[in-house]
Amino acid sequence: MEPINIVKSVVTPLNRKNVDTDQIISKEFLKRIERTGFGQFVFYHWRFDQDGQPIEDFVLNQPKYKGSKILVAHENFGCGSSREHAPWAILDYGFNVVVAPSFADIFHNNCFKNGILPIELKVSEIEELLAKGEQSVLEAEVNLQNQTLTADGKVYHFEINPYYKEMLLNGWDEIALTFKYEDYIKNYEKKRVQFS
């Protein structure tokens, strides 16, 4: 996966709670056997009507957010299905950072495996970013090393588990890292509880 540290772009405000992974990538697009090419389908049924025409007032269709790499949404982002096609679609569309007050666990884990930085901020901070992002064009700069998001002259600090931070900063292959623990795994297997 690609390393990630500094991301600068306009903020896309998606002012919704409980955005589920069925909305991020609908089931009819899950049948591919590759990891790539899902970006064109992200939020498909919010972006396009039943005739395939763009729904103009949906944020991703508004020209001012074009080229955005930072998606800001409300609580419990990525709930529901475990489909990793959701982060694949978000990344392939162009977002490297998702900012929300909270994330569903599986989606949160999936982000770290794909070089997407999920940032948790307070509800009040998110509401501030959403409001500013909706009213005008809000430019932001994310710095993972310093754990900051800077927008409109204000610096927002975020917390991140050091293990995942290092993983993202270096773009490491987690499986290759785990192979270094082979002796521990072998030892565990010798004493592991099993009946059949």
Next chain:
Amino acid sequence: MGKNIIEKVWDQHVVYHEDGKPDLLYIDLHLLHEVTSPQAFEGLRLNHRKVRRPDLCFATMDHNVPTKNLPIINDPIAKTQINTLAKNCEEFGVPLADMGHPDQGIVHVIGPQLGLTQPGKTIVCGDSHTSTHGAFGAIAFGIGTSEVEHVLSTQTLWQSKPKTMQIHVKGELGFGVTAKDIILAIIAKFGIDVGTGHIVEFTGDAIHKLSMEERMTICNMSIEAGAKAGLISPDEITVDYVKGRKYTPQGDKFEEAKKYWLSLASDPDATYNKTLVIETSEIEPFVTWGTNPSMGSGVSKTVPYASNYTEESDKQALKKALTYMDLQEGTPLTDIEIQHVFIGSCTNSRLHDLRAAASVIKGKYVHPNVRAIVVPGSHSVKKLAEEEGIDKIFKDAGFEWRESGCSMCLAMNEDVVPAGERCASTSNRNFEGRQGTGARTHLVSPPMAAAAAIAGHFVDVREIMNVPV
């Protein structure tokens, strides 16, 4: 101080611990299906890696298999995915119950049925409803495809130890109230993200009186409350269910296992990071009216009013949901007419569920405006139901009786609800478009779905059930 089952099972599986890092956790059982595994196997191939423990893996085909006219698959992309799984399992030596195999079925139905699911195991699958297996006192959770690849390569996962939560169901369950109603009531009361970052143990007499199949329904939907996993401490009912299954330890080994399994139950003085209590007197047969599983109410209620909510974001969410569902504030739930009924999914497709629905429809007919289908959870469930004559009850009433699979729960195969139409569904998610683009889903228990099929709208199933003597 005593330990709860979550701590016991977790601690038992830590391969490597270092402060400030996630734990390296050993995985006892890895279940696979055709939709979330192809990219993981491809990753192995690209990196010249092998499956470390194929003996701890088990694969089946469920998400996009057709449920009629087998073995013809009309969708060429679905066919590719199904063929890819078969090829991958062969190449990497992973056991597979493919289409037509007697062990085939929804992955969360066959795990328990085959005895692969056992108390005290860590179980993962690239599917969020893996939480189902927690009914046995296992730590079972859904993972993404990168994690599937990680488990295939290493039989482990890096996981931060979740917090623990107890959800205590207090009191006796009322007549006509099912496990589905308990879990829908829990999600409605405490919210769709109450469990985030936690593993939940469900406790209380009402829980421990349930059969294993009912417990699976509850744990299945713990993910809909945001929980990492949901589980129930093993007891005699658990052990009785596991006994004598295909992959269960036999003879002396079983006795040894039983002792160990029962020892995993939470200690009487165990504590949790958080405890929530729900009274059974609050729980009646449930119907969801919105676009996430927390948007539901007892069948005697109405669609809520925006004025019931204080937060602006909740009012907005209600408005959006009701627009999508084409419902008005204050409409009695029993006034909502439906055009489709789906009895199936990893939540409610087991023999117990089919029996419960059949008992409601026996001798009655599906309403002329309704198309109703039953999709048994596995090949084996279907066969057992047919031996009991349950298929005949459904067919005589006008239901379609199908082959097993995920089917209309997520409409990846041909079983789709058309745009603008309503479905009373025993599945687990009422998200926008879940059962088909523009389709409107109402989540209910199998008896409630059966009752709606006959009436053409929601009814309180207790009014048409025989009161027990």
